[in-house]
Amino acid sequence: MSGSPEPIQPPIQRLITPERKLEALQHVNRARGSLEFLWDWAKIIVISVVMFVGIKTFLVEAFKIPSGSMERTLLVGDFLLVNKVVYGAELPVVNKRLPGLRRPRRGDVIVFEWPKDRTKNFVKRLVGLPGDTLAMRDGILIRNGVALAEPYVSHNDPEADPVWDEFRWQGNFLVKTAGATVAYHPSRNNWGPLVVPEAQYFVLGDNRDNSLDSRYWGFVPDSLLRGRPEVVYFSFAPDSTKDFAWLTHVRWTRLGERVH
Numbered sequence: 001m002s003g004s005p006e007p008i009q010p011p012i013q014r015l016i017t018p019e020r021k022l023e024a025l026q027h028v029n030r031a032r033g034s035l036e037f038l039w040d041w042a043k044i045i046v047i048s049v050v051m052f053v054g055i056k057t058f059l060v061e062a063f064k065i066p067s068g069s070m071e072r073t074l075l076v077g078d079f080l081l082v083n084k085v086v087y088g089a090e091l092p093v094v095n096k097r098l099p100g101l102r103r104p105r106r107g108d109v110i111v112f113e114w115p116k117d118r119t120k121n122f123v124k125r126l127v128g129l130p131g132d133t134l135a136m137r138d139g140i141l142i143r144n145g146v147a148l149a150e151p152y153v154s155h156n157d158p159e160a161d162p163v164w165d166e167f168r169w170q171g172n173f174l175v176k177t178a179g180a181t182v183a184y185h186p187s188r189n190n191w192g193p194l195v196v197p198e199a200q201y202f203v204l205g206d207n208r209d210n211s212l213d214s215r216y217w218g219f220v221p222d223s224l225l226r227g228r229p230e231v232v233y234f235s236f237a238p239d240s241t242k243d244f245a246w247l248t249h250v251r252w253t254r255l256g257e258r259v260h
Contacts, residue, residue: 063111063121063229069205069212070123072154073109073259077251079234080123080259082111084227097223104129104201104225106143109259112203113224116217121226124213125152128202133175135192136215139208142192150206152260157209161189166216170194191215199223229259 065078074080087110088100104110104126114120127141128134135142139155142148167186174184175193186192188209196202200219205211214220235254239245 061227062233063123065123068210069207070109070125071207071210073125073152073206074123074229074232075235075237075251075254077236077238077249078232078254080111080229081231081233082227083230086228087225089227104222106132109229110201110203111226111229112220113226114217115220115224118224122203123229124203124205124211126201127204128196128214130196130198130200132196132202133193134196134202135194137190139189141204152206154207155209156207160209161187163187164216167191169218170215173197186215188215201225231259232257 061082061084063080063082065074065076065080068076086101087104088097090097106126106129108126109123110126111121111123114122128143133144137147139158140147141150163185170186170191171184173194173196175195194202197219199222201222202214203220204213204215232254233256235251236246237249237251239249242248
């Protein structure tokens with residue numbers, strides 16, 4: 001028989017039909033597509049976490065009001081958005097603070113780490129800057145010799161004027177006057193005059209008769225400031241006897257209210 005002999009294919013090559021090649025290619029594409037899908041989701045999650053941490057660290061942080069020390073300005077159950085840019089956000093680990101938009105001002109409502117326990121955040125009104133002389137007479141705040149009209153202040157127990165051992169720290173900052181030579185006996189509504197030290201602030205709650213504030217534990221170092229509350233983004237009236245109070249006791253009129 002004439003002619004070139006027909007080439008003999010290896011047995012394994014004869015088994016790989018066009019249909020099997022197509023199936024194998026589809027399988028590879030499916031595996032590659034699944035890996036790409038998982039990789040895309042992994043990137044989305046990582047980017048979202050980084051953005052969340054960045055926003056919380058440098059821009060805005062949520063804060064819940066746990067007590068009535070700032071009533072009537074802020075109520076228990078209010079949720080606030082705290083502006084961390086205004087005073088300069090703190091860089092984690094290195095304990096450095098970024099430049100702020102402005103310095104704290106008298107009358108600002110501020111969020112800060114409690115000097116007695118830095119794991120707890122407090123919200124109060126800043127009433128004394130470094131160098132200010134502060135006193136209180138019968139519940140009226142006096143700053144640099146001027147009695148202040150504070151329309152945001154409430155008194156729920158004006159007749160009482162308790163004396164606590166916690167007030168004794170004030171003696172170290174008392175203005176040295178003739179009156180100060182007499183034994184100093186500060187009370188909740190009558191104390192001072194005190195001078196606010198450098199790089200420190202004096203804060204009070206708007207609910208003056210029910211607020212654990214600078215009168216009791218002292219000044220707030222400027223390094224402990226976290227930011228300024230800007231707006232109430234959610235609010236509900238807590239009620240331990242009701243289930244799902246956060247759904248059924250929403251204070252709709254407070255949503256979006258600015259903090260002053």
